[in-house]
Amino acid sequence: MSDDLVGGYDLVIFDLDGVVYLIDEPIAGAVEAVGKLRDRKTPVAYATNNASRRAADVAAKLTGMGVPAEPAEVLTSAGASATVLAEKLPAGSPVLVVGADALRDEVREAGLTPVESADDEPAAVVQGYGPDVGWRVLTEAALAVRAGALWVATNTDRTLPSPRGPLPGNGSLVAVVRTALDRDPDVVVGKPGPALFTTAASQSHARHPLAVGDRLDTDIQGAVAAGLDSLLVLTGVSGPADLLAADESSRPTYVASDLSGLFGPADEVRVPLEADEAGGWRLTRDGDTAKLDGSGDPVVALRLLCAATWSGVPLSGLQATSDAARALLERWNL
Template sequence: MSDHLAGGYDLVIFDLDGVVFLIDRPIPGAAEAIDRLRSGATPIAFATNNASRRAVDVAALLTGMGVSAEPAEVLTSAGAAASLLAERLPAGAPVLVVGAEALRAEVRDAGLTPVDALEDKPVAVVQGYGPEVGWKVLAEAALAVRAGATWFATNTDRTLPSPRGPLPGNGSLVAVLRTALDRDPDVVVGKPQPGLFRTAAAQSRAERPLAVGDRLDTDIQGAVTAGMDSLLVLTGVSGPADLLAAPEDRRPTYVAADLSGLFRPAGESRLPAPGDDAWDEAGGWRLTRDAGTATLNGSGDPVDALRLLCAATWTGIPVTAITAASAEAADLLRFWDLPEPH
């Protein structure tokens, strides 16, 4: 077994948006990290909540970015939603599709009939991200759900990471219907539900998979629910302030600045486990605690400082009780936009 983090696992499952790419731009170092895993014969899977592309299209997109990928390695919430609909509905059943053409194609390939309007008498509505989704189809979906159609959402990610910053994701579009209908979807298919992760592990016959993501509320919570170790990379949606405030069901096993963390010793990325409150040094940083407060001193890799501070906040010290005892620590806390100490 290798002494680096990824060497302890027999499958690495990557989220895509915010981990491997941002919309259509590869994240620096992602292709190199994935190629390095492949050269070491580590099995790889990609699991994405984004329902706007089919597996074959995702694999082509990745390959065009220099990230080697096969369609069989890609699991999408669109494909998972279509499979679930096919399990629950009779063949040929009409399904109103809110989303991209990829979702319509998945529904069609599952033996169901994609439709667009209440007049088509849909027995289900399936809603996934699509950049062209507008009021007209949302209105038809609202009418169909009110008429008794079962409402499936591929995912509820509020935002989608991009080079320009977070953009509205499918969760924001789901919120439109939630507001109009005053209710939640009947079924949410993608992360944080564990299905995509468990399917990836089953397909690879993995006994010790690692999930890699950028969102605490989907990727990491999904991994926790699936009983898998996870790595949070800070290249997408969730940042240091989010990690410090994470509830127990959204706490990753590891944190790293980017995918290069897969090739560092596991101990350099590991986060405190529940009940583990004995951390006081990491890298060039030192943490001292006194009467419900925590003080960060020293300098070094920001990820090491973040790991130390998680040891404090995850055992009950408020983020507002964190102070700095060095100029480097003060700069870091300001950069992370943490609230001022009380």
């Protein structure tokens, strides 16, 4: 077993959007990181809240990017949602599908009947992300749920990461129906629920998996709920300010700028960093204030500051006493 971070785990469960790729382009270093795990025979899995592709399509997309993947290694919220519906409904039951063709195909393969209108008296509505979801189908969903249909959401991610910045995600579309009905979905299947993580671990017979994600409110919170260690990478949605403000339910075990953090010593990415000085930075705490001085790796500073904010210092109490520290806090909008 290696003495780096990943050497302490028998499975790495990756989120995809914001971790391995952004839309259709791999994130710098991701291909090399997964390749290194493959060379070391470290099992990997991919757990994604994105319901717009089936497992085989996701595996093909990854392979086309230079990240070899098998469909059995991919768990999607679309497939998991179809499984949940099949467990709750009689075979052949009509289900109104809001989302992409992938979700419709998963519902059909689960032995249920996809429909498009509330007039078809669906037993359930399943809602997942799709780039073409519009007012008409959201209206049908609201009518069906109001008439008594079970409402299942594949996930509630408010945004999707992209090279142009965060884009509306399924959570934003769910919010449209939630506003119209003044109620929440009956079931939310994907992260931050633990099911995708626990299923991945079970399929790989893993005893000590590591979850890797870019979102505190889904990836990391889901890992915490599943009882798994987690690594937050700063290549997607959640940034330093979000991490500093995170509550206990969404705090990762480790934080790194990108997937290269998997291959360094665990103690160099563990968060929080309980110290007065590290890596050229100095942290001085006085009651409800914490002063950052010096210069160095921004992630080291972030880990030091988490020790302060996670133990009671408000974000407004963070102060900079060096040019490098001031530039860093300004960049983090603090």
